[in-house]
Amino acid sequence: MSLPKISLVIVGHKDHGKSTLIGRLLYDSKAIPEQRLQEIRDELERSGEKEFRFAFLLDSFREEREGGLTMDIMQTPFKTKRHLYTIIDCPGHREFIKNMITGASQADAAILVVSAKEGIEDQTRQHAFLTKMLGINQLVIAVNKMDEVGYDQRRFEEFSCELRNVMTSLGYEDPKIIPVSALTGENVLKKSRRMRWYNGLTLVEALDEKVSPSALPTDKPMRGWVQDVYDFDMGKILVCKIVSGTLEMGKEIVFQPTGQKGLVKKIEMFGKDLRKAEPGDSVGVLVEGIKEIARGEVISYSEAQMLPAREFVAEIIVLTDLEMRNGDVLTIRLGTAERRCRVQTILEKMDAVSFALEEKFPAFLKEGDVGKVRFVALEPICLERYSEIPELGRFVIEGRKGTASAGLVLEVCIHA
Amino acid sequence: MIILALDALDLHLVKKFNCKSLMQKECGQTDISEFKLERTVVLWASFLTGKNMEAEIPVKGQWEFKLKKEETFLKFFNSPKAIDVPAYSLREKNHVEERRLLKAYFDDKASVEEHDRVVWKNHEENKKLLFQSLGKFDLVLSYFDLADAVGHLSFGILSKMKEVYEELENLAKRVKDEDDFTLIISDHGMKAVGRYGDHTRNGFYSLNKTMGLNVPKITDFYQVIRGVAE
Amino acid sequence: MTSHLQELENKSIAIIREAKAQFKNLAVLWSTGKDSTTSLWLCKKAFFGRIPFPVIHIDTGYKFPEIYKFRDKVAQEWGFNLLVAKNEEAIEKGMSPEKGRFECCTLLKTEALKDLIEREKFDALILSIRRDEHGIRGKERYFSPRDEEFKWDYKNQPAEMWDLYVKPAEDYSHMRVHPILHWTEFEVWQYVKQEGLPVNPLYFAIDGKRYRSLGCQPCTIPIPSNAKTIDQIVEELRTSKISERAGRAQDKEKAYMMQKLRALGYM
Numbered sequence: 081m082s083l084p085k086i087s088l089v090i091v092g093h094k095d096h097g098k099s100t101l102i103g104r105l106l107y108d109s110k111a112i113p114e115q116r117l118q119e120i121r122d123e124l125e126r127s128g129e130k131e132f133r134f135a136f137l138l139d140s141f142r143e144e145r146e147g148g149l150t151m152d153i154m155q156t157p158f159k160t161k162r163h164l165y166t167i168i169d170c171p172g173h174r175e176f177i178k179n180m181i182t183g184a185s186q187a188d189a190a191i192l193v194v195s196a197k198e199g200i201e202d203q204t205r206q207h208a209f210l211t212k213m214l215g216i217n218q219l220v221i222a223v224n225k226m227d228e229v230g231y232d233q234r235r236f237e238e239f240s241c242e243l244r245n246v247m248t249s250l251g252y253e254d255p256k257i258i259p260v261s262a263l264t265g266e267n268v269l270k271k272s273r274r275m276r277w278y279n280g281l282t283l284v285e286a287l288d289e290k291v292s293p294s295a296l297p298t299d300k301p302m303r304g305w306v307q308d309v310y311d312f313d314m315g316k317i318l319v320c321k322i323v324s325g326t327l328e329m330g331k332e333i334v335f336q337p338t339g340q341k342g343l344v345k346k347i348e349m350f351g352k353d354l355r356k357a358e359p360g361d362s363v364g365v366l367v368e369g370i371k372e373i374a375r376g377e378v379i380s381y382s383e384a385q386m387l388p389a390r391e392f393v394a395e396i397i398v399l400t401d402l403e404m405r406n407g408d409v410l411t412i413r414l415g416t417a418e419r420r421c422r423v424q425t426i427l428e429k430m431d432a433v434s435f436a437l438e439e440k441f442p443a444f445l446k447e448g449d450v451g452k453v454r455f456v457a458l459e460p461i462c463l464e465r466y467s468e469i470p471e472l473g474r475f476v477i478e479g480r481k482g483t484a485s486a487g488l489v490l491e492v493c494i495h496a
Numbered sequence: 497m498i499i500l501a502l503d504a505l506d507l508h509l510v511k512k513f514n515c516k517s518l519m520q521k522e523c524g525q526t527d528i529s530e531f532k533l534e535r536t537v538v539l540w541a542s543f544l545t546g547k548n549m550e551a552e553i554p555v556k557g558q559w560e561f562k563l564k565k566e567e568t569f570l571k572f573f574n575s576p577k578a579i580d581v582p583a584y585s586l587r588e589k590n591h592v593e594e595r596r597l598l599k600a601y602f603d604d605k606a607s608v609e610e611h612d613r614v615v616w617k618n619h620e621e622n623k624k625l626l627f628q629s630l631g632k633f634d635l636v637l638s639y640f641d642l643a644d645a646v647g648h649l650s651f652g653i654l655s656k657m658k659e660v661y662e663e664l665e666n667l668a669k670r671v672k673d674e675d676d677f678t679l680i681i682s683d684h685g686m687k688a689v690g691r692y693g694d695h696t697r698n699g700f701y702s703l704n705k706t707m708g709l710n711v712p713k714i715t716d717f718y719q720v721i722r723g724v725a726e
Numbered sequence: 727m728t729s730h731l732q733e734l735e736n737k738s739i740a741i742i743r744e745a746k747a748q749f750k751n752l753a754v755l756w757s758t759g760k761d762s763t764t765s766l767w768l769c770k771k772a773f774f775g776r777i778p779f780p781v782i783h784i785d786t787g788y789k790f791p792e793i794y795k796f797r798d799k800v801a802q803e804w805g806f807n808l809l810v811a812k813n814e815e816a817i818e819k820g821m822s823p824e825k826g827r828f829e830c831c832t833l834l835k836t837e838a839l840k841d842l843i844e845r846e847k848f849d850a851l852i853l854s855i856r857r858d859e860h861g862i863r864g865k866e867r868y869f870s871p872r873d874e875e876f877k878w879d880y881k882n883q884p885a886e887m888w889d890l891y892v893k894p895a896e897d898y899s900h901m902r903v904h905p906i907l908h909w910t911e912f913e914v915w916q917y918v919k920q921e922g923l924p925v926n927p928l929y930f931a932i933d934g935k936r937y938r939s940l941g942c943q944p945c946t947i948p949i950p951s952n953a954k955t956i957d958q959i960v961e962e963l964r965t966s967k968i969s970e971r972a973g974r975a976q977d978k979e980k981a982y983m984m985q986k987l988r989a990l991g992y993m
Contacts, residue, residue, distance in 0.1 A: 085730070157910075178885035182867070185887045307740070308747045312774060319743055350771035360733060362740045364774060375747055399885050413890050416747070474888055482884025482892055535990050555991045599993045602984050604935075604950050648987065690979030694986055 083164040084293040085157070089184045089216070090167065091207040092193035097224040101193055101262035102167055105284070108269040109158040162288040165189075177210075177448060178399040181486060184211055189218035189291045191283070196239055196259070197228040200246065202433045209432040212250045213395060213450070213488065215470060218291045220256045221247070222268075222283050226275065227261040233277040249435055256286045296359045300324035301384035303464070303472055305415040306335070306377045307362070317348075317364040318373060320357075323415075323471040327357040327365070327379075335370065335377045337388040337460035342367035376417035378462040378472070386472075387494050388460030393427070394475075394487040395466075397450045402484035404445040404453070404477075412461065412487070414475035419461040428452040445485075452490065463489050497573075497724060498630070498671055498678045499637040501543075501581065502664055503536060504644035504693070505682035505700045513661045517668035518680060523702035527711045528684060534695040536644070537561055539683035539714055541583035544568040546718025553583075559591065569718050572725035576635040579625045590618040594645055601649060608649050612656075615645040623667065630671065635725070640664070647686045651693025677724050678704040681717065731917055735768065737889075738905040741868055742772040742852065744891055745903040749850035752779045752903075753809070755839075758797050758926050759940045761854035764914055765905055767923055769852070770804065777806040782842065782851075785812045786834035788822070788942035796926045803924075809846070813838040823944045823981070843900055850901040858910045867891070868907055871898040912963055919956040930954050947980055 090098045106112050157166045168183040184190065190211050194204050211219060221243060229235045236259045247255040259267060259275055260283050266272040268283050281289065302325030310317045320327070327333070327347060334341050346366035347354045357363045367373075380386040398404060408423045429442040429451045445451045466473030466488040473489040502518075507525050510518050528534060531542075531550050537558040541549040545567050553561050563583050570576040570584075578585045593614055600606035619642045626638040643660050650656040668680060680703075685696040699714060707720070742765075745752055754769055754777070756762040769777045783797055801808040813821075816833040823830045843851070869892035871884070884892050892901070906914070918925060928937045935948035936959075953959040987993050 182885045182887060307743050310773065312776065317774065321740055348774070350774050360736050362736050362743065362772075413893070416744075471888075474890075476885075476887050476890045478893055483887060483890070486885070486887050533989065537991070555989075558991050595992055598987065602980070602987075602993065648983070648992070689982055692979060692983040694983070695990065 083159060083162065086163045086165050086291055086293060087186055087188045088165045088167050088287075089187035089190045089211075090193060091180065091184065091190055091211055093195070093198070093201045093203040093207075096193045096195035096198060096201075096204070097262050098193045101191070101222060101224060101260070101268065104262040104265055104268045105165075105167070106158050108265055109160070109284075111158040160284050160288050163291060163293075165287075178483075180207065181210060181214070181397065181399060184214050184216065185486075187214075187216055188294065189287070190216050190220075191287065192219060192221045193224050194221060194239075194243065195225045195228075196223050196235060197225045199239070200242060205246065205435065206432045208247065208250055208252075209435060209450070210397070212252065213397070215466065215488070217252070219252060220258065220283065220286045220290050222262075223257060223259045224262055226259045226266060227264050231259075231261075231266070231272075231274045233275070236275075236278075246435075256281075256290055258283045258286050297324040297469065298326055298358055300469060301386075302327055302333075302379075302381050303386055303469060304357075304379045305417070305472075306373060306375055306379065307416050308375050309373060310364070315366065317366060319362065320365050320379060321362045321416075322357045322359050324359050324469050325381075327361075327363070329355050332382060333367065333379045334382050334385050335373055335379055336386050336462050338373070338377060340370045340373065341382070342370040376415070376419075378415065378417070386462050386464070388462050389457055389492045389494050390460070391424070391454065391456050391493040392461075392463055392489055393452060393454050393491040393493075394489045395450065396445060396453050396477075396485050396487045398445050398447050398485045400479055400481060400484045401447050402479040402481075403447075404451075404485060405443065409458065410477045412455075412475045412477055414461065414463060415472060417461065420458040421455040421461065422458055423453055424456045425454045426451055427454055453487075463492055465489055465492060497635045497721070498673065498676050499635070499721075500668065500671065500678070500680045501540065501637065501639040502643060502680060502682050502700075503639065503641040504647050504684060504686050504695070505664065505680070506643070506685035506687075506696070507698070507700045508685070509657060509661055510700060513658060513665070515661055515665040515668070517665050517672060518661075518702060520668075520678065520680065520702040520704045522706045522709070523680075523700070524709065525685070525711055526681070526699035526701050527697075527713050528699055529697055530713065530715075534684040534697065536641075536683055537582045539699070540581065540639075543681070543683070543714050543717055544570070544581070544584060546715050548715060549583075559586065559588065569721045569725070570635065570637070572722050573633075573635040575633045576637065577629045577633040579629065579636070579638040580622050581637055581639045587618075587622075590621070591641070594618065594641075598645075598648065611649060612646055615642060619663075626667075626671070640667070643682070643686070647693035649693070650691060651686050652688040652691035672704075674704070679717070679721070681714075683714065731913065731920060734906075734909055734913060734917070735771070737908065738765075738768050739772040740889065741891065741903065741905040742769055745850055745852060745869070745901075745905075746773070746778075748893070749901065751846070751848050752850045752852065753782050753846070753848045754779065754852035755854070756781050756783055756797075757854075757940060758783070758793050758800070759854075760914055760918055760923075760925060760929065761856065761906060763800070763923055763925075764909075764917055765852060765854040766804070766806075767921060768905060777804070780807045780809045780846070782809050782811055782839070784835050784838055785810050786830075786838070786942050787812065787817045788834070788944055790928060790940070790943050790946075792926060792928050793940060796924070800924050809842065811838040811842040813841070823942075848900055850903055852903045852905060854906055855904055856909050856911070856914070857907055868904050869893075870902045870904065871900075872902055873899055912960065915956055915960050915963070919960075925956070929959065931958075944981065 090102055092098055157164045168187055192208055194200060223239060240257045243257055244255060259278055262268060266274055271282055272278055304320045304322040304327060306318055306320050308319045329344055329347055331344050332341055333344060344365060345368050347357050348364045378386050404423060406423055406426055410421055412419055412421050426442055426445060428437055429439040429449055431438040432450045464472040475487050476483045477485040530548055538550050538553050541563060544563060561583050565571055580587045597606050597611040597614055601611055619640060622640055629636050646660050682700040685698050686693040687696050756766055813834050821830055821833050867886040886892050928940055930936055931951045931953050934950055934952060936951045936953060937948050951962060953962045
């Protein structure tokens with residue numbers, strides 16, 4: 081259990097064999113217990129299936145199941161020499177782009193699956209774009225269905241060239257591209273016998289090499305947000321989540337946007353007092369010298385203080401049918417804060433498929449669109465650039481049916 | 497006359513596996529809806545006597561229940577031979593062993609394979625007895641519980657049922673005799689509950705002569721058999 | 727505390743605190759099983775030693791006696807407000823799994839819970855499901871809305887980005903909060919051992935059998951096992967071929983067949 085845990089998302093066009101690849105990863109790494117395999121074979125026979133298809137392993141959405149067998153394999157982690165990977169489910173159909181984004185938002189690493197037979201399709205490009213946008217840099221590309229192109233070396237090399245161009249134009253440097261066949265198991269975990277011309281790494285080896293668990297941002301300026309205030313018998317306790325840097329006992333912290341300052345008297349988790357709290361810790365903090373603090377405030381040290389922004393530019397992806405127009409007043413949820421902002425100008429609309437600037441200053445952004453938007457904060461809001469401190473640089477915009485759009489902060493403009 | 501009593505044979509699987517010898521010239525389902533519970537002994541006893549025997553056979557001791565020849569359609573024949581027929585000539589030791597292993601399975605003390613091994617062994621014994629008797633009696637009534645016993649534990653597993661139905665199809669093929677009136681009949685059908693098999697409210701029948709029966713009750717066959725015998 | 731479990735705990739506590747911050751009337755479901763006891767403990771930790779909202783136990787009347795004993799003992803020791811949801815009417819009318827398993831579960835569990843939610847006006851419930859229990863659970867979110875019929879439109883779920891959990895929108899009856907969604911069965915046991923949490927004795931082997939999950943007595947089948955301690959259970963899990971929940975679904979089928987074959991006189 082000491083292998084670092086990595087959340088892996090598999091993206092790509094829905095027909096390029098993602099499910100088969102996942103099945104193959106789990107099957108070849110022997111992650112699936114034998115009894116479950118037998119149950120699957122039995123169920124396949126019952127439903128008249130002729131062969132054992134790996135995609136069946138993951139068919140956890142069949143509504144009518146004969147015999148009531150359930151597939152709980154998806155969450156089975158698979159082990160490699162270096163890591164323990166948990167696969168995040170990611171349906172590839174266009175309709176479910178919000179599912180893909182939800183899944184990818186939880187991922188540490190990604191495998192982009194492209195079929196050697198069908199080639200690069202719109203959804204391939206779109207997924208690559210979105211994956212990069214979400215900041216997933218640990219990415220490996222699997223050129224799948226090599227069996228359907230006769231394991232041809234030339235086809236692979238030509239295709240790799242094409243792919244390399246696409247990925248570098250997105251900002252992925254030196255992408256790892258691996259020829260595989262999920263169906264026959266070639267080069268996924270086991271070295272390929274039918275592609276003797278290939279001397280590179282298998283998919284899993286490439287993944288292991290590319291991926292490393294992200295280090296805690298303890299060196300960044302201290303930031304945290306106030307989740308809640310509890311008033312139990314020991315006095316008011318602020319419940320905070322530390323996002324970057326280290327919160328230490330005895331130091332003075334600043335709350336924004338109210339600007340209050342206080343001294344950290346106690347940091348506690350149930351059952352013990354701590355000297356410090358690190359990124360990821362959810363702790364109770366007793367602070368001296370403050371009045372009313374509300375959920376949503378951000379804490380930092382005076383030396384590297386977080387200041388509220390008046391304006392900011394963000395990359396936006398619209399996830400539902402709620403259009404975004406100039407002048408719209410929206411509620412932005414970032415961290416534990418909810419602040420009203422106005423769309424000052426929609427600067428650009430990008431085409432997630434061609435990666436090109438589709439339109440400058442479009443009138444609106446609709447479902448599936450990606451764009452750059454300038455916002456004006458109607459209430460002071462604390463944010464950081466996504467590339468700097470991701471947790472303070474990502475937000476969602478709520479609509480009536482839930483999350484309508486997601487945003488990543490590109491620039492922050494502070495007016496004192 | 498030849499009667500193959502194949503416990504739990506189900507029309508759907510007979511059709512699915514295309515068992516032509518089992519289907520014969522006319523085949524269909526039987527109606528056992530008059531019975532509150534589809535108990536094997538009750539159904540065969542009712543088949544033999546032409547009467548609904550449910551009230552007369554309590555669950556306790558049902559396997560030991562025995563009819564007298566005069567109560568059954570066997571009386572219409574000069575030399576009837578009944579092999580392992582429930583409520584009449586059950587080969588008790590074999591069935592006791594099968595039921596013991598069934599219970600052991602549910603107590604997690606035996607595997608499905610162990611249970612099935614005994615069922616197939618008993619089946620082979622009955623087959624031998626059947627083929628020794630063919631041609632020597634004017635009625636050969638032979639009972640096989642293969643589909644029922646294997647089905648209880650594995651009806652949901654098609655490959656296992658395929659094996660069973662292929663075996664019964666071969667049995668029917670070997671027994672085929674154009675001149676001798678042949679009835680193949682089951683007491684009830686089966687449906688899957690997960691991997692297991694539960695009894696259903698329709699049995700199976702088939703004849704090597706067209707009689708135009710329309711979802712007959714299992715108790716109707718008494719008169720049919722009497723008619724052919726006389 | 728291993729850093730791995732610490733991470734899991736941190737995330738779960740943050741989720742529980744978010745639920746408390748966002749909903750007015752929160753409650754936590756507890757079956758006395760290892761998963762929900764873990765959630766209860768996490769609630770205690772989240773709120774520095776107290777559970778400031780009711781703990782709901784759904785009583786079908788068919789639970790093992792050990793469950794009732796265990797429930798009352800822990801409720802007293804931990805000092806929380808225990809609410810028992812029971813469909814007295816249906817139980818009196820003689821509802822049982824023999825009348826149909828699905829119907830029994832619906833009336834005695836779902837309906838009982840529905841009534842309680844309506845009466846107490848809960849707007850969010852903490853449940854202890856995990857992704858690795860059940861295929862369809864892989865699609866669950868941390869915050870998952872339910873309509874009045876408790877239906878879940880898995881195809882049309884709102885997006886849930888990062889740790890910005892689904893916010894209450896319109897048209898829903900209550901929000902389900904899943905703080906241990908990302909934990910595995912193995913991790914739950916590790917945590918239970920590390921924290922010294924009370925474990926229902928049914929989980930441990932007696933006479934070569936133990937229960938892997940605690941349902942109602944008529945429908946839960948024990949598995950052959952000699953695991954008498956958490957370590958042994960964990961070891962058994964490592965090598966186990968039967969998955970927890972699949973075992974539970976098969977349990978129901980097996981239980982049904984046993985009863986039917988008994989009724990037919992085979993056993």
